[in-house]
Amino acid sequence: MTDKTKEQPVVSVMPDQALVLEWETVKGTASPDQIQYLNKISQTAEARKGDWLYDLGFKQFPLDFSASLDYFLRFSRCFVRELLKTAELETLRQDAIIGLPPGLVNDFISACPLMAGSEYVTAGMLEELWHGFNGTFSRDIKNFKGRVSDYFREKNPDLHPAGRVFFHLVENKNSDLPFAFMATYSAGMGANGKPKHLPLKHAIETHDDDALLTLLSTVYKAAEQSRIVADLIESGELFHPLAWDGDEAFAFLKEIPDYEACGVLCRIPDWWKQTASTPSVTISLGDKKPSLAGLDAILDFKVSVGLGHLELSRQEVEAILEETQGLAFIKNKWVAVDPEKLRQALKACDSIEDLAAPGMTLGTAMRARLVPEKILGREADGQVEVCVSNGTWLTSVLEKMTHPEQIDPVVPDKGFKAALRPYQSKGVNWLNFLASYGFGACLADDMGLGKTVQILAWLSTFPSNQKRPATLLVVPASLISNWQSEINRFLPGLKTCVAHPGFSSSAPQPDKTPKNKEFKLTKTQLNTLDLVITSYTLVKKYDWLAKYSWHCLILDEAQAIKNPGTQQTRAVKALPAAHRIVMTGTPVENRLSDLWSLFDFLNPGLLGNKTEFSNFAKTLKDNPNGYARLRQMIFPYILRRLKTDKTVIKDLPDKxxxxxxxxxxxxxxxxxxxxxxxxxxxxxxxxxxxxxxxxxxxxxxxxxxxxxxxxxxxxxxxxxxxxxxxxxxxxxxxxxxxxxxxxxxxxxxxxxxxxxxxxxxxxxxxxxxxxxxxxxxxxxxxxxxxxxxxxxxxxxxxxxxxxxxxxxxxxxxxxxxxxxxxxxxxxxxxxxxxxxxxxxxxxxxxxxxxxxxxxxxxxxxxxxxxxxxxxxxxxxxxxxxxxxxxxxxxxxxxxxxxx
Structure with a gap:
């Protein structure tokens, strides 16, 4: 390290799905306080070994963590939060089983950041991690001599485990006051293994003053922060069922996080849990097949406003704005209404329609999903969520891109000498399908799964009687021999020339020139070839490569263009080609910084320009769900099969x-x-x-x-x-x-x-x-x-x-x-x-x-x-x-x- 760098903890996922805390050097300097916190993390990881993530989930650190550590800390904190909300935990102790909240694993899978080993993060892995948290708590609390509340206090004095008091809010239909409130308490475990609830007024009759004070301790904590709870205690209404109007219910619902932080458990309608007050603007596009292919294809589209799970017309939104704020009962459903955010949603609809007046391209729609401020303006940031939904045609295309088994097969030429394994045949079909729609493709199969064979099989499918320009293959010079060997073995009829002075080729060769002259092929010579192979270094040296319009441009070991600022990368991206393919055995999702450059080559504009993508990357610290949007955008263009995939491993020999x-x-x-x-x-x-x-x-x-x-x-x-x-x-x-x-x-x-x-x-x-x-x-x-x-x-x-x-x-x-x-x-x-x-x-x-x-x-x-x-x-x-x-x-x- 230097005085301008610091050590940052990161999490790497091992092939066996174990988590390892590693340290990487990054730019910046750490303050003495930050160093102290980082030392605590290091000490915890060393002392707790396999339980370090569980233990850190109880802590709060005033630090900006790496995306990988933040991701797993959030998952651990979800477990701690569910643990804190578990009623009668003192009674259950080591027998407590904390269940996974519905949808949590799917949310985390889609929001997984780019990091080393992210491909090993699966639903089963996260479920096993949660199961491990349960086991750690059970083991810890079994050996802990004090009460459960003391265990939490020792972990973090700011955490308050759930008490025995519950706040309930339910819909009260057929009434002018549409909501009902009641406070209850748990009176031990019922026969069904769940807490047995009694109205809170029964506690007055069965508890002495000290016991009642202990029972209500969490409620008194909540009253210190909430005027609503303080008034309920002062008036005595806390001990009786109450009927509320929409404004009263809305005020209560907004304070629920504060109640739960104090240990009061809340049971509320599912519609409040499942929807946020932030409205969404949905761009629905691609019902019909466009006349063109690629990201420049003009798609049919329509724009609508969403509130909760409701889709609203402009007239309905305007009517809501005139009549309602807070909770509104719309189309037989309750939703939260924020008038200012709804107005922003209408303005966003206008902006999108103006932008798409000449026609909404697929690329524009994708960028709207990734970088909404490009359309909405920064003043709307956080006010409106932009969603892109796919119409019938676009859904069918993306479905095949992400599920190659659904693609119609293509047959390699009889001159192709290999017998493809089933997953390799699917890879050839996938390459052909993406090329047919003008999309760039990233073949990212694990090392040893035969990426080279799949490329050669695809090249063999080109009709031999059809005139087309040659294909250019760019590889590290050290791989040219391997490619020559594979071509001679599997596709010997491919007319190939190696544009490198240190290698022999199967012709045609350039005219004999003095050694100080550069290797050069004419357009006429190139038109007689199927494939030209050269190295990354020579692309920037041989300017004639950029003067020929290639049929397809293929990059092997494509991490060579991960740095967009290098002369080598700029030279490669300047090569004109109708189709583009990259090959890499390195997981493309390991580093966010490399991803833009790769896709700027494959599908220029898909991730916006470099500045737009950089701005998007900065938002990920505050909005981790942005990773879900990013993955949703890039994964249709990436085909990656692992040696551990069940659909692959049965096709492979053991060695x-x-x-x-x-x-x-x-x-x-x-x-x-x-x-x-x-x-x-x-x-x-x-x-x-x-x-x-x-x-x-x-x-x-x-x-x-x-x-x-x-x-x-x-x-x-x-x-x-x-x-x-x-x-x-x-x-x-x-x-x-x-x-x-x-x-x-x-x-x-x-x-x-x-x-x-x-x-x-x-x-x-x-x-x-x-x-x-x-x-x-x-x-x-x-x-x-x-x-x-x-x-x-x-x-x-x-x-x-x-x-x-x-x-x-x-x-x-x-x-x-x-x-x-x-x-x-x-x-x-x-x-x-x-x-x-x-x-x-x-x-x-x-x-x-x-x-x-x-x-x-x-x-x-x-x-x-x-x-x-x-x-x-x-x-x-x-x-x-x-x-x-x-x-x-x-x-x-x-x-x-x-x-």
């Missing part, structure tokens, strides 16, 4: 193995070529046993070099940029960290374990573990326990031999083979440290291969000739390499990269 191609860094290329030259010179003057030993020593040297040049030279600080494998490992682990998953990284070399640990801690921002042959056996058990514990330990680096036997590390659902043993049996034994009986997660295995090197050639030998798998570079087959003739040997080690 998903994938090759990860890494490219040599410039430094590695220079050293690799020098090593080949040294090998050539050395074998010319050696023979027999000496030659065998020489070849094996060079084999080791090349493997070290492919890991990191500093491993070979024995010097340097293992900078990530000097190793293609380090860069790919970092990319993979960034996604693992965003999902708060765990990974095992295997290497053959003990000397690599520490550099890998240091590097990974910069990615995970948490300490990790190292296990190799020099770690004492006694310490190994402690390391395993640390990794398997609930506290987040994101990674363990293991030497292959030390980590391959006798370990149980099922917390990990990723396994990385950083360097290859080239013996599947040995690698599988290591993988099985994570994949064991009892593992509840699918394990994703990443096998690193350095492109163009001996690693790739031997991996190809293993893949093509599985019979040799137990012979290559093992004790039984070292001769396979050492006994090659000189030319075959040099061909094996030769660097195979395009010049």
């Amino acid at each position: 998903v193995e994938m090759k990860v191609f890494a490219d040599l860094s410039p430094k590695q290329v220079v050293l690799y070529k020098k090593a080949v030259k040294d090998l050539k010179q050395a074998i010319e003057t050696s023979e027999g046993i000496q030659r065998k030993g020489l070849v094996l020593s060079f084999l080791l040297r090349f493997k070290q070099l492919c890991n990191h040049p500093d491993q070979l030279t024995g010097s340097g600080d293992f900078k990530a940029a000097h190793s293609g494998k380090f860069m790919r490992l970092g990319s993979i682990c960034e996604t693992v960290y965003e999902k708060r998953e765990r990974v095992l990284v295997f290497t053959q070399f003990k000397e690599m374990t520490e550099p890998l640990r240091v590097f990974l801690e910069t990615i995970f921002h948490h300490p990790g573990l190292v296990l190799h042959g020099s770690v004492p056996v006694a310490k190994r058990k402690k390391l395993i326990q640390t990794f398997q514990d609930n506290a987040y330990c994101p990674f363990m680096v293991l030497s292959l031999k030390a980590g391959g036997v006798g370990l149980n590390l099922t917390r990990a659902n990723h396994v990385v083979h950083f360097d290859r043993w080239w013996n599947p049996a040995v690698e599988n034994q290591a993988t099985d440290r994570a994949f064991r009986i009892g593992q509840t997660k699918n394990v994703l295995v990443h096998k690193f291969v350095t492109r163009g090197t001996i690693e790739e050639k031997i991996d190809l030998m293993i893949s093509e000739k599985q019979a040799l798998a137990d012979q290559v570079v093992t004790s039984s087959a070292e001769g396979l390499i050492t006994e090659m003739d000189d030319q075959d040997l040099l061909d094996l080690f030769q660097l195979s990269l395009p010049e």
